[in-house]
Each structure stands twice: as C-alpha cells, then as structure tokens.
Amino acid sequence: MKLRLAAALVLAPLPALAQAPAGQIPPAQVTEIGDHFAKYREQNPTLGMVYVVIKDGKPALSAMVGTQTPGGAPVTLDTRFRIASMSKAFTALAILKLRDDGKLRLDDLAETHIPEMRGWTYPTSDSPRIRIRDLLAHVGGMVTDDPWGDRQQVLSEAQFSAMIAQGVPWSRTGGMAHEYSNYGYALLGRIITNASGEPYQAYVGRTILAPLGMTATTYDIAQVPRDTFALGYRWEDEKWVAEPELRDGAFGAMGGMITTANDYAKWIGFLLSAWPPRDGAETGPVKRATVREMVQGLNFVRTGPRRAAPEGDKCIVATAYGMGMRITSDCDLGTALEHGGGYPGYGSYVVLAPERGIAAFAFTNKTYTAPAVPVWQSLWSLAKGVAAEPRATPLNPLLAQMHDAARAAYAAGDVKPLDGKLAMNFLLDRDAAHWRTEFARIKGVVGDCPTAEPLQPTGNLSVNFRWNCTKGKLNGQILLAPTNPPTIQALRFAPRRN
Template sequence: MKLHLAAAALALAPLPALAQTSAAQIPPAQVTEISDHFARYRQANPTPGMVYIVIKDGKPALSAMVGTQTPGGAPVTLDTRFRIASMSKAFTALAILRLRDEGKLVLDDLAEKHIPEMRGWTYPTTDSPRIRIRDLLAHVGGMVTDDPWGDRQQVLSEAQFSAMIAKGVPWSRTGGMAHEYSNYGYALLGRIITNASGQPYQAYIARTILQPLGMSATTYDIAQVPRDKFALGYRWEDEKWVAEPEMRDGAFGAMGGMITTANDYAKWVGFLLSAWPPRDGAETGPVKRATVREMVQGLNFVRVGPRRGAPDSDTCRHGTAYGMGMRITSDCDLGVALEHGGGYPGYGSYVVLAPERGVAAFAFTNKTYTAPAVPVWQSLWSLARAGAAEPRATPLNPLLAQMHAAARAAYAAGDLKPLDGKLAMNFLMDRDAAHWRAEFARIKGVVGDCPTTEPLAPTGNLSVNFRWNCAKGKLDGQILMAPTNPPTIQALRFLPRPD
C-alpha cells in the first residue's frame, strides 16, 4: 500500500517515550520491547492515531500515544475519545449478570419473556430450542455471524429495532449447535436490559457501572463528545484518508456503541482484574467479584489455533471459547486469558487480561477494523517471560503441610503407619498396605532416601504437588485430599526421576 507523503509521515511516526512507567513494575528492557512491538505493528498497519496501556496490579504501568486524532490534527492523548466497538459487549454481559443478581431475570429465561416481539418467531426445525438469555450471551442462538452488517445497524431507533425483531430472523442453524458471532444477539441483550431494568440500556450501564468506576468521559452518545477530544474514524481509500460516517447512538449500542478514553477504560480493566484472586473482605466494585469471574467461563465450542504474533517455531496453541462478552483462552505464557477485539467503521481495538497474573494490555486506533491484537498479546508475553508477571501463588492450606510431613515419614519408614488416621476409605482399597511397602521399596531402589524437600506447590486448597531431593535423583509427587470432613488423603502419587 502506498501512502502519500503527509499520510506516510503521520502513519509511520515512531512511538514516543512512554508516558507512565515504573522500573519497579516493568523492567526497562521490556519497556523497550513492548514499544517496539507496537511500532512494528503500526508500520505494517498505518493508522492516524494509536494509544495503548499496559496494566499491572490494577493500575496503568506503561502507556504511549502516537499520531493524531485527525490527519494533521491534534495529537492523540490518554483522554482522546475512541469508539471501542465490540469491546462494549463485556459491559452488556456484566449488566445482564448484575440484573440476574438483582433477581430481575434468570439466565435460563427465554429471551422472549423479556422481549415480547420475539414470541412470534418461527424456529428452523420443530425440535429447535427457543433462545435463552445465556444463548445470546455466548453467541449460540443459531443466528448468523453478522460482521460487518451489525456495525451499520448502530443508528437504528428503538422503534425500528422493534419492527425488525417482530419480523423474525432467517436462521443460520438450529440453536445450540455451534458458535456464530451475533451482533444482533447482543442488541437483543440490550433490549432485555432496558425492559428488565425499567430504564434505557445506556442509562442503566452509566448508573450501575460507569459512574461507580469514575468513567466520566465514557458515553454512547457521540453528541456528548467534545470535538477537540475526539479521534475521528478513518479508512485508507484511493491513496488518502477518508473519514467514516459518525454514527449516532441507537438500538444496537449494546453490541458496540461505547465511546471511551484510555484513562477511563483502564479503570474498567483494573476493576475486572480486581476480582482475582477470590478472597474474604468487603465488595467494593459495582458488581460482585464472583459475578465478574462468572462472565469469563468459556462455555462452548472451543476453537484451537496458533498464537497470533508468535514466531513460526512457537509450539503453543490457543484453545479459545466464548464466555460472556469475552473470549477465554488458555495461554502457555499467561495461563487463563480474557480477550476481545473491537472492529468498527473507523476504529479498531483489542484487550487481553491475564487475571491470574494481575496484568492486562489494550490498544485503540482510529482506522477501520485495525484491531492491534498482535502487539497486545506480545506485550504480555514480554512481561511473563521476563518474570514481571508471575502467577499469584496459591495459599498453602496448613492441613496439606501436615499431610505432606506424614507422607515423608511414611516414605522414610517404608510403611504407611505414619499415615494412620489420615487416609480416606478408598486408599487401602486401591492399594493395600503390603503393596505400599513394596512400592516404597521399589522407589527407594531407584532414587534412594530423600532427605530434603523443595517448597510445596499447592494446586488448590485440597491438593499439593511436591518434589523431594533424593540420594540418586528427585522424587515428584502429589497429595490429593478427599471431599469429606475432616479431609483425608484419597491419593498419594509418586514419580521417581533418577539422575
């Protein structure tokens, strides 16, 4: 793609020094590395403007702004307003769950209970399930994937949307058979929020989420956005930047209508991260911590593929499912990750959260469908590989420490006697005492006595992995407790690793 000189200078300007950085949070080498990831992306995908933030322990640790709000106009800042498109869906999902918590709906409610216009719908087969609220959340209702058609429905009035709903939909498939990304479905969720809450969708989101989080610059109404702080959306066409239509807010706002700033969105991401780890203590957010954690359960139709932005030699694969307003991915470097992109005429955005490590990153641009997923992922991988995003340690249940000490005594004695009173009813049924004595003897023949142990690695409140340092190697193992009160050992497993 050839850029004229002015656009080229704008689009390929180097990323500036980071606006917020703490060496204690992010090592200098990774600050440079992350900056390079975004610079390379923007060189390959020119945009008028871009902003990104890396969040650690709930707060921005690193941020950068580059380019301008309009070609040749004011510079992008952390307070510049961008449309974030489908990243709006997480707000919709959390609002549905909040209404569930308030007793105003049930996720297994038929959608038509809250949207009367749906009651006349004809389903594709006589055995088709009628759409529930949870089906809309997970995009499994049977409606067709509707990007980019859905983006252009933003401006529909509520009356026009009511008429559209009443006509029914053509079906892509019987519901519950596959995941198909439905903007229409999330617009229906917006209508459910309106009807269940008794106030317009946008007002409910503002009152229950935006205002409590202090997201005062965030809106759905483009008329409320100060013109001098708005990143106008563009596409590259006929060798020049062409402004996209500035669509007003309408009935499809629940699927992608939010306009926000990097500073405001960082508050939202910090709030989501604060739901981890589970803990005692007062609830301080607009929605319960357990409810936030619920929205990231990947509940349907896992898709597996290579990691975007990883080198060709990368052997890790992403297994991804849709939760509620977020995609859920298991990543080799980050563990459980929440992700979503936003594509819209004039805008692209992306967010990834690694809640078990307390880090996240997101980026906004003002170019059509330019969602910077690759550098967002790469930024978090850089932190994880540098040891700057370690997983939060699972607390060690003192009972597990006691059981581990008894297991060590049993191994040293070559007999189960030190475990008397600590074994579940199945334990000796699975291998009797005589065979355990034989097993201890066999393992000692491989690795010998094991005088010291490395720190215990709990995998939950009732399970722990261990490694013992032995005369002739290592001995790895696991203790798994039974679900009884008091808990007792249901399994003791060993894996010798001779030198």
Template structure:
C-alpha cells in the same frame, strides 16, 4: 512510563501483589513498545493508545501517532476512542447484574423480556425458543453479521422495534453452535432497557460507569469533547479517509462505547479484582463472583492454532465464547480472557490474564485495525521475561497437614507411618506391602532427601512437590479426599527424569 495517579488496589491481598506490578516495571519495556510501534506503522494507524495493567494500576502506557491527521494532536491517556465490540462486556455484565437482582433469568426465553420476539418463526418445528443465555453466548442461531451489524449502530429505537417484531431469518436452530451476532447483543440491550426501565445507555452509566469513576466513557459521541476525540479513518488508495461518525442508537449495546485509556484502566482493574476469590468485603458495583462468572457457560469450544504472526512456539489453543468474552487456554499464557473490537474508523483489543492479575489493552483509530497480534506478542514478551507469573496459590491448612504426612511416610519408608491421614480408598487402591516395596526402591535410587521444600499448590486440595536428594530428585503430587478431616486419597512419587 506513565502511571495513574490513583490506583484501584481493592484489597490487602491485591495490594500485597503490587510486588508483581513492580516486577513488570523492572523489566525493560522497550520490546513491548517496539512491538506496538511496528504494528502501528505497518497497519497505517494514525493514532494508538496501549497499556499494561497489573494489580489495579496502569504500570505502562504508550501513546503513538495523533488523534486526527489535521490537528495533529498527539494521543495520550485521555484521548477518546470507540472500542466497538469490547462494549459487549458491559452489556453482558449488566445482564448478569439484573440476574443477581432477581429481575431476569438467563435460561428463560428471551421473548419473556422482549415481547416482539413471541411471534417469530423458528427454522424447524422442534427448535426451542432462544434464551437470554443463548444471546450472551452467541448461540441463538443468528447469522454472523459483523459487516452488516456495525452499520446498524445508529438505528433508531422505533426501527429496531419494527425489526424485532418482523423477525429475522435464522442461520441455524438455537443452541446448536456458536455464531457471532451483533444483532443478538443489540437484543440484549433491549432486554436491559425493558427490565431496568431505563434506556440501555443510561442503565450502563448508572450501574457501572459512574460507580467505577469512568466519567469520560459514554455512547453519544456528539456529546463528547471534540478536542479529546480520536477521529476514525480508513486506509484507502494509500491515504487516510475519514470515516463518517456513527451516532448513538439502538445497536449501542453491541459496539457503541467511547472511552479513554485513563477510564478503561478502571474497568480492567475492577474486573481483575474479582480474582482470586477471597473473604474481603465485596464493594464493587457487581459482586466478584458474578464478575468471575463471565468466563463460565462457554460453549462449543474449538481447537485452533495460535496465529503464526504472534510468534513463539507452535501452540494449539482451546477457544470458547463465554459472556461477552472469548476464553482461551494458551500453552504459554494459560487462561486468557479477551475480546477485540472492529468498527468503521476504529479497532481495539483487551486481554485479561486473571490468574496473573495482569491485562493488556490497545485502541487504534483505523477501520477494523484490532491490535490483537501485537497485544498477544507483548504478553508473550512479558511472560518470557518472567514479569507476569501466575499468582501464587496459598497452601491450605489441609494441604499443609497432608504434606507433613507425606514427609513422615518417606522418612519411615512405610505409608502406615501416616495411616491416620490416609483416606479409606488409599490402601484399597494399593496395599501397604506394595507401597513399602515402592518406597524402598525409590529411596535406594536417590538416597536421603530434603523433604522440607514447600509444595506448589494447584488448589486447596492438591499440590505438586519436588525434593532434592543425594543423587537425584523426587517428583511428587498429593491429592486430598473430600473428607472433613484432611486425608490423602492419592499420592504419586517418581524419580525425576532429565
């Protein structure tokens, strides 16, 4: 197991969470390694790098195969891969940083910042002008352009300007649906350039890469050290065929970045450090609240079955696209913030689990070989082993007081024993006499209960709890009202079922 020599433990709260990182290390990771190794073999991948990141450090790394099939140099943490559409996350955060600085508005028409868009013909007379937010969320009305867009990487800036001025046909009116658009993210790159006064690639370097210490990450592969580069291949006619290198150009904002596992861990660690919200000093290149907002603004959510190849029980996921990320509500892992990258010669994936403080990533040097399935399977394996539980939500002072009031209510068999802690709606929703009868029935059913068990907070205002009793258990929940003094607006108590 390889570890970074330096870590990004950005707050005392996160440093304290390093016990969770240790729990991942304690789990046998042979299963994770086997998952990636099998996929690499079956997918005809020449080389691959993958890792598990927890609480600011790389707790597990795997390098499979070779950087190139001629030199046969093994993949390591410093091997440089192009990460294709995972570059979009940098573009989106750059836009949000400029928004924070008051230099642009997400809800203004994009033509405000790209004058070439002003003469466009929209699909209907009543179509609204597409906004910066539409571009971020892939709802600008452009056609899904993965095959075409990837081959525009090297387009000269002057040619892109001409393309913008001429306009493009719309697939639908802006704001009506999510449809993935590389062209849209290239346009965001032009907005970054126009608003910042710097070439997009230079702005990303100055605003994000250098502050995070990502010295090996760039867009111009002609300037990266050849001895560290993973050469891109496609699998054709039962052999690897070298893909032509795509030079840096106007579409870099949608997929041109090249990075290493060593560098990318710094990016992931910075993003994960935005969770949870806290009072610590905000020292990153972008405010933590802004980083957390990349999962907001999700639109046109869909329900889909998790891919059967991933394994596990059948799971219907809710999926939406936010700002440079897909946001998934998974029935096993909870919130997953993810993106894949597919590109001539390369495939990649990143999975952030911000409520756990854990992420997985993988890079491969074969055309469109995004290792999404093995990454998700590895995450499920870690989850099943109990290594990546959600961060514990602290018990707020208000919940502590409210929960103590619930214990008094139970002991007395009467909600009036904590009348001073009841919100004004409580006895209007169910009067004291009915509550007394309910409490008597429950106490008869389970006997005396140990009410000292701590609650499990869901938020600062709500919690679940379970009490062990003489002949049964009580399942309960408490919800506080939005009042200056903590008060209970809702209390639920029931005998636990087998």
C-alpha cells in the same frame, strides 16, 4: 506497498513510552513492548493510536502516537475513541448484575423479556427457543453479522422493535455451534432496558460506569467534546477519508461505547480486581464472583497455534466464548480474557491475564484496525520476566501436615505414619503390604530423600511435591478426599534417577 509509503508520510514516529513508573516493569521489557507496537504500526499505518499496559490494577506503561484528525491535535490518554465490540463486556456484565438483583434468569427465554420475539418461527420443529444465556454466548443460531451489524447502530427503538417482530433468517439450529452475532447483543440491550425499566445506556451508566468513575465514557456521540474526539477514518484513494459519525441508537449494546484510555483503564482494573477469590468486603459495582463468571467458556472450544507467536512456538491454545469476552487458555499467561472491536473508523483490542494481574489494550481511529498482535505480544513479554509472576495458589496448612506425614511414611517404608489421615479407599486401592513393596521399589531407584523443595499447591485439597534424593528426584502428588475432615485419597510418586 504504495499504501504503506503514502500513509507513512502523515504518521508521526512512535515515541518512547510516556509513563513507566520506576520498578514496575524492567527497562528491557519497556523497550520490547514499544518495539511490538512500533512494528505493528509500521505494517498497519494508523492515524492515531493509544495503548496501555495494566499491572496490579493500574497503568504501568502507556503511549500515544498520531493525531485525532489528519494534521490535527495529537491523541492523548483522554482522547475519546469508539471501542466497538469491546462494548459487549459491559452489556454482559449488566445482564449478570440484573440476574444478581433477581430481575431475570440466564435460562429465561429471551422472548419473556422481548415480546416481539414471541412470534418467531425457528428453523426446525425441534429447535430450542433462544435463552438469555444463548445470546451471551453467541449460540442462538443467528448468522455472523460483521460488518452489517455496525451500520445498525443508529436504529431507533421503534425501528428495532419492528425489525425484531419480523423475525430472522437462521444460519443454523440454535445450540449447535458458536456464531458471533451483533444482533444477539442488541437483543441483550433490549432485555436490559425492559428488565431494568430504563434505557440500557442509562442502566450501564448508573450501575457500572458512574461507580467506577468513568465520567468520560458514553454511548452518545453528541455528548463528546469535539476537541477530545478521535474522528474515525479509512485509508482510501491515497488519503484519509472520514467515516460517518454514527449516532447512538438501539444497537449500541453490541458496540456503541465511546471512552478514553484513562477511563477504560479503570474498567480493566476493576475486572482484574476480581482475582484471586478472597474474603473481604465487595468494593466494586458488581460482585467479584459475578465478574469471574464472565470467563466461563460455555461453548464450542476451538484450538490452534498462537497468532504472531515467536518462531518455533509450540503452544496450542484453546479458545471459547464466555460472556462478552473470548476465553483463551494460554501457555504463558494462563486463563486470558480477550476481545477486539472493529467499527467504521475504529479498531481496538484488549487482553487480560488475571492469574498474573496484567492486561493490555490499544485503541486506533482507523477502520477495522484492531491491534491484537502487539497487545498479545506485550503480555508475553511481561510473562517472560519477573514483573508479572503467576499468582501463587495459597497453601492449605493441612496439606503441609499431610506432606510431612507422607515423608515420614516414605522414610519408614510403611504407611503407619499415615494412620488417621487416610480416606477409606486408600488401603482398598493398595493395601499396607503392597505399599511397603512400593516404597522399597522407589527407594531402589532414587534412594533416601532427605530434603524437599517448596510445595506447589494446585488447589485447596491437592499439592504437588518434589523431594531431593540421594540418587535422583522424587515427584509426587497428594490428593485429599471431600470428607470432613479431609483425608488422603491418593498418594502418587514418579521417581526420576539422576
């Protein structure tokens, strides 16, 4: 309590959201999102904070509160913050780009690209040697190294080489469990350097940051103008105490990036632009399919309730680590990409919901203060309204034709209208006579079904439907077979009486 009251004396009140283009987000949700962040900051005092909500690839809401230093200039959308482990997504995408360019393979042994690893002794004689893929997914067997890893930022390349050559103590045999490793992502930085022929900072800058116009983003603190830098602080002994300003070094691939809200919004807009899959020219620095590859949760799913969900929330989420992002299957948002950043003097968090085309992130300049709760809550608020509807799966016209034939078969009480549209298994699984019996049984429950609701495709070869019947509803599914042309392998019904 004493900390909260003392900190409140030096904190500015949270203002109304500064930018909210008309029509993008309803006013009630604008207020609700602002309340989420205000409550968070009341409970977790921070010196400065900026947050942004992205919709359709561009900022839809943003707010800045507090100062870059105690009593100093206010934070803005152009204030530089360290984003710590949110840097890992840039490292992962750089690895994937090198893979696309034929410079490496994800199943390459890491030691192929880092000679200093070749002398490592593994924990058991049957331990697998670490692949690039294992480093991306944190399954190499190295120990979780927060917060030790943050302090290795400043290592020179020579010091890092010597560290690698010494080997590591093992937490476990590789491939047995997910265990978050900053060291592992620092090794990915060295792989980028060796595979590309230039320092990983230069490679990321040239191939990703520059094409996206992220001109204010860097790994090198020496390049950041002092008047735009949010200095990092911790709250200690009833006052703000400056954290050391760690220079750029060999460990930066795990968490060394410095950026602005305006620049980071360009990155988030680019990631979201990879959805949905579509025809058309590639316009980003990395292929859309490659960006989507980052969301493949490759290992060791964990389940549990949603953090800070509303009272009575029954959603159980599943989370796995993809490549530079955690991947969560959320009941309201669908597939979500998330990651936090904790660092001496900084905390940050980002969540993307690509199936709805929305994202939110926040930066602070207080040690290990990652505002995950209000970021998640902001997207849940958007999902409740009409401003961020899930993107509809396109309807394959062939499915509409098959649906019409299925309706005709039901009306006739016979599969005859489906002639020429059935896969070879269909009548083996239930012959025509038994289908007539089944149609009669269902009609006895719900009656005739004169109208149908809009189709709900679940893929290019499957669709759910609902028919309005005289005595109830008839839900069903059509599933096509992988034949050319596609034919019906399954027709399923679930009648429901009024």
